[in-house]
Amino acid sequence: MATNGNDISANGAASETQPHSNGVPVRPQQFTFSPGPTMEDIRRMQAEFTDERDWNQFHQPRNLLLAMVGEVGEVSELFQWRGEVAEGLPDWTEPEREQLAHELSDVLIYLLELAEKCRVDLPQAVLRKMALNRLKYPASKVHGSAKKYTEYKD
Numbered sequence: 001m002a003t004n005g006n007d008i009s010a011n012g013a014a015s016e017t018q019p020h021s022n023g024v025p026v027r028p029q030q031f032t033f034s035p036g037p038t039m040e041d042i043r044r045m046q047a048e049f050t051d052e053r054d055w056n057q058f059h060q061p062r063n064l065l066l067a068m069v070g071e072v073g074e075v076s077e078l079f080q081w082r083g084e085v086a087e088g089l090p091d092w093t094e095p096e097r098e099q100l101a102h103e104l105s106d107v108l109i110y111l112l113e114l115a116e117k118c119r120v121d122l123p124q125a126v127l128r129k130m131a132l133n134r135l136k137y138p139a140s141k142v143h144g145s146a147k148k149y150t151e152y153k154d
């Protein structure tokens, strides 16, 4: 049966599927996220976590930024000295994948709380930024090239 690449398993987990468009593979092993929790759900859960511990006194924007960068460092540690890593991390063990999931989650949690404390409505901001990215990098102009927009002559 052809799939649309958005299959969600019974427990709501994201899945890897082999999508087809008119019988032509679009991208091998396309991966999709689960539909939830949303950014707002995560913001609210982290706000509850912080309130319950009386930790807002520590969670000012600069501290959250430093905490987030620290967690980015922990993500980097998982990749360091491995050389190039292929999409899907085929050589990683399950514990290594779970560790990565934890560290990426830490980054996201701090990012969303940082955005909240800076009063940036991140879901809407990301839409505006992606619209700008599309203007800056028209597909017809930059297809197949990784050059920065400032490197284009016209």
Ligand SMILES: Nc1ccn([C@H]2C[C@H](O)[C@@H](COP(=O)(O)OP(=O)(O)OP(=O)(O)O)O2)c(=O)n1
Residues within 6 Å of the ligand: 055, 058, 074, 105, 106, 109, 110
């Ligand atoms: N003051 C704090 C401390 C922790 N957390 C939450 C957000 C992160 O998701 C996670 C970070 O916890 P740790 O600082 O213990 O960091 P790690 O979980 O990465 O542990 P370790 O540094 O041992 O890998 O806990 C938080 O919101 N505020």
